[in-house]
Amino acid sequence: MDDQEKAPRSARVRAPELTGEGGWLNTGGHQYSLAELRGRIIVLDFWTFCCVNCLHVLDELRELEERHRDTVVVIGVHSPKFVHEADHQAVVDAVERYGVEHPVLDDPRLTTWKQYAVRAWPTLVVIDPEGYVVAQHAGEGHAHAIERLVEELEAEHTAKGTLRRGDGPYVAPEPVATGLRFPGKVLLLPSGNLLVSDTTRHQLVELASDGESVVRRIGSGTRGLADGPADRAEFNEPQGLAALDDGSVVVADTVNHALRRLDLVSGEVTTLAGTGRQWWQGSPTSGPAREVDLSSPWDVALFGGKVWIAMAGVHQLWTYDPADGTVTVAAGTTNEGLVDGPGTEAWFAQPSGLAAAGDRLWVADSETSALRWIGPDGAVRTAVGTGLFDFGHRDGDAEQALFQHPLGVTVLPDGSVAVSDTYNHALRRYDPATGEVTTLATDLREPSDAVVVDGDIVVVESARHRLTRLRLPEEAVRVDGVAHRTRREATEVAPGPLSLDVVFQAPAGQKLDARYGPSTRLLVSSTPPELLRSGEGAGTDLTRTVDLDPEVGEGVLHVSAMAASCDDDPANEYPACHVHQQDWGVPVRLVPAATNRLTLVLAGMP
Incomplete structure (x- = not known):
C-alpha cells in the first residue's frame, strides 16, 4: 500500500x-x-x-x-x-x-x-x-x-x-394490480397475437389480437437468469423482441446482459448469448456467444441474416450470428455522443430501438434524442438529431426537428418511420422521401415501442401499462415546436489554456494495474469542435492542458476517463481487477476572469 x-x-x-x-x-x-x-x-x-x-x-x-x-x-x-x-x-x-x-x-x-x-x-x-x-x-x-x-x-x-x-x-x-407493468417492447406473432416484454415483472406475455386478453405468461416473474420451461424460466427486466427465421423469438434480457431464445411452440427458454456478467473495457468483443459478456442489450432486430443488438450499456451496436453462434461489435467505439461515419468510428448514446426495412437498419439513439440509420456499407448516418444536450418537440424539416429521448422505432407500410418519442409522450413520423418530421399522436404516456397491425399501429404505453391501438392517419398533424437544452448550468472557465485534471485514487487495498501498459486513459472532445483549438484526442495521462477558443464563447467539453486497479496483495497470485470509467459532458461558458482549471473526480476521497 x-x-x-x-x-x-x-x-x-x-x-x-x-x-x-x-x-x-x-x-x-x-x-x-x-x-x-x-x-x-x-x-x-x-x-x-x-x-x-x-x-x-x-x-x-x-x-x-x-x-x-x-x-x-x-x-x-x-x-x-x-x-x-x-x-x-x-x-x-x-x-x-x-x-x-x-x-x-x-x-x-x-x-x-x-x-x-x-x-x-x-x-x-x-x-x-x-x-x-x-x-x-x-x-x-x-x-x-x-x-x-x-x-x-x-x-x-x-x-x-x-x-x-x-x-x-x-x-x-x-x-398495483394491472395486466402489464411497465411493458417495454412488442412483437406481432405469425398467429396474429402480440408478444410483450412485461419488463418490471420479469416476464414475457402473449396477448390475443385484441391486445388485452392474456394467452400465456413466460417466466416465473422472479428476477433471475434461468433457462427452462415457461413457468420456471427467469428473466431480468427483458426488453427487445425479434422473430428468428426458425420461428422462435430472440429476447434482449437487459439486466441479465444476455440474449435469450423463446420456442413459441413449447414455451422453452434458452440462452443464446452472454454470460450473465456485464461487459467492461478490455473484455472480448467477439467470439462464441455464450462466452462473451454483453452490456444492457435493449433491443434486437433481424437484418442481413444476423440479429443486430442495441447494446445500450456500451453505446454500440453488436451482432449475433445464428448460423455459427458468435457475437461481434458492428458499430460504435463505446464513446458516448453523436458522430457519424464508418461503423468503427461512429459514436452512439444508448441506442435503445431498432427496426429493419430493406437495406436500412433504423436506430433510436435515446440519449442524443436522435433517429439514425445504417446502410449496406456499414456506415452510420443521422436523420434527425443534434447531440447529447439538444432535445424537444419540434416538427418540420429534419435538420431542425427535435425528439426527446426516443426508445422505439417502427417501419410503416409506406417506408416512413414511426418514432416512439418517449419523453414527449408522442408518436412521431419521419419521411425519408421528404426529410419531414410530423406528429402522429400525443398524450401517450412514455411510449416505448410500436408495431403495425392490419393498417393500425399498436403502441406500447409503458407508463400506462397497456397497449394502445391507433389508426394511421393519411396526413399527420404538425405541432408547434418546443426546443430545450440541458438544464445544467454552465461552468464558467477562462478562454485560452485550461488545465483539465481527472482525479483518480485507487481504492484502499488496490493499486493501479500497469502490468500490460498504461492503466489510465483520457479522451477529450467538444461540441462544437471549434471550441477546442488544441488538446482534443486520446492519451494515457489523466492531466491535460486544452486551449479554448474565445471566439466560440460557449459549448460542451466531452471527457471520457478510464482507470484500472487491482487488489494489492502480494500473496494473491490472481488478484481481482476493476475498471473505473466515466463520461462527462460539461457545459462551459468562457468568461475572461474565470478559473483556468477544471477538476473532475473519477474515484477517490474529497
Missing part, C-alpha cells in the same frame, strides 16, 4: 442537507433529514432514470444493500437531465419500473446535486455515521471499493460507539 493509500481521511467535510422540491419516495411519506439518519453509513446515489450507467449502478448496489442492511442506508437522489425527468410522477414511475428498494429524494431543480458539487451521472457519495463526507465516486463499477470502505467504517464506528444498527427507512409502496 503506497503513502497515498495510508493517508487518513483528512478532509472532514460536513455533508450538506438533503433537499429536493419533489420530496421523498419509498419512505411511507416521511421527509427525512440527515440528523435523523445519524449513526448510519449513508450512500448517496445521484442518478437519473434516462441514464443506463445509472441503471447499472442500481443493480450493483443491490448486493451491498442486502449484505449491510442494518448499517447502510442507500438514498437515491434523482437529478434530472431531460425536462420529462423533472416530472414527479415520472420519477415515481421510474422508481417502481427499475425495482428501486431504498429511499429516493426527488431533486428536480438539482438543489442537492449542486450542494454536493456533482458533475456527472451516476455519482456515489459516502457519508460516515457522524455526518461527514468520506468518499465520492463518479461512474459505475465502484461497488467493490465502497464495500471495502463500508467495512472499514463499520469497524471504526463500532469501536467509537457511533454506529447505529437497525432497520432502515425504506417503506415499500403498495402494489
Whole structure:
C-alpha cells in the first residue's frame, strides 16, 4: 500500500442537507433529514432514470444493500437531465419500473446535486455515521471499493460507539394490480397475437389480437437468469423482441446482459448469448456467444441474416450470428455522443430501438434524442438529431426537428418511420422521401415501442401499462415546436489554456494495474469542435492542458476517463481487477476572469 493509500481521511467535510422540491419516495411519506439518519453509513446515489450507467449502478448496489442492511442506508437522489425527468410522477414511475428498494429524494431543480458539487451521472457519495463526507465516486463499477470502505467504517464506528444498527427507512409502496407493468417492447406473432416484454415483472406475455386478453405468461416473474420451461424460466427486466427465421423469438434480457431464445411452440427458454456478467473495457468483443459478456442489450432486430443488438450499456451496436453462434461489435467505439461515419468510428448514446426495412437498419439513439440509420456499407448516418444536450418537440424539416429521448422505432407500410418519442409522450413520423418530421399522436404516456397491425399501429404505453391501438392517419398533424437544452448550468472557465485534471485514487487495498501498459486513459472532445483549438484526442495521462477558443464563447467539453486497479496483495497470485470509467459532458461558458482549471473526480476521497 503506497503513502497515498495510508493517508487518513483528512478532509472532514460536513455533508450538506438533503433537499429536493419533489420530496421523498419509498419512505411511507416521511421527509427525512440527515440528523435523523445519524449513526448510519449513508450512500448517496445521484442518478437519473434516462441514464443506463445509472441503471447499472442500481443493480450493483443491490448486493451491498442486502449484505449491510442494518448499517447502510442507500438514498437515491434523482437529478434530472431531460425536462420529462423533472416530472414527479415520472420519477415515481421510474422508481417502481427499475425495482428501486431504498429511499429516493426527488431533486428536480438539482438543489442537492449542486450542494454536493456533482458533475456527472451516476455519482456515489459516502457519508460516515457522524455526518461527514468520506468518499465520492463518479461512474459505475465502484461497488467493490465502497464495500471495502463500508467495512472499514463499520469497524471504526463500532469501536467509537457511533454506529447505529437497525432497520432502515425504506417503506415499500403498495402494489398495483394491472395486466402489464411497465411493458417495454412488442412483437406481432405469425398467429396474429402480440408478444410483450412485461419488463418490471420479469416476464414475457402473449396477448390475443385484441391486445388485452392474456394467452400465456413466460417466466416465473422472479428476477433471475434461468433457462427452462415457461413457468420456471427467469428473466431480468427483458426488453427487445425479434422473430428468428426458425420461428422462435430472440429476447434482449437487459439486466441479465444476455440474449435469450423463446420456442413459441413449447414455451422453452434458452440462452443464446452472454454470460450473465456485464461487459467492461478490455473484455472480448467477439467470439462464441455464450462466452462473451454483453452490456444492457435493449433491443434486437433481424437484418442481413444476423440479429443486430442495441447494446445500450456500451453505446454500440453488436451482432449475433445464428448460423455459427458468435457475437461481434458492428458499430460504435463505446464513446458516448453523436458522430457519424464508418461503423468503427461512429459514436452512439444508448441506442435503445431498432427496426429493419430493406437495406436500412433504423436506430433510436435515446440519449442524443436522435433517429439514425445504417446502410449496406456499414456506415452510420443521422436523420434527425443534434447531440447529447439538444432535445424537444419540434416538427418540420429534419435538420431542425427535435425528439426527446426516443426508445422505439417502427417501419410503416409506406417506408416512413414511426418514432416512439418517449419523453414527449408522442408518436412521431419521419419521411425519408421528404426529410419531414410530423406528429402522429400525443398524450401517450412514455411510449416505448410500436408495431403495425392490419393498417393500425399498436403502441406500447409503458407508463400506462397497456397497449394502445391507433389508426394511421393519411396526413399527420404538425405541432408547434418546443426546443430545450440541458438544464445544467454552465461552468464558467477562462478562454485560452485550461488545465483539465481527472482525479483518480485507487481504492484502499488496490493499486493501479500497469502490468500490460498504461492503466489510465483520457479522451477529450467538444461540441462544437471549434471550441477546442488544441488538446482534443486520446492519451494515457489523466492531466491535460486544452486551449479554448474565445471566439466560440460557449459549448460542451466531452471527457471520457478510464482507470484500472487491482487488489494489492502480494500473496494473491490472481488478484481481482476493476475498471473505473466515466463520461462527462460539461457545459462551459468562457468568461475572461474565470478559473483556468477544471477538476473532475473519477474515484477517490474529497
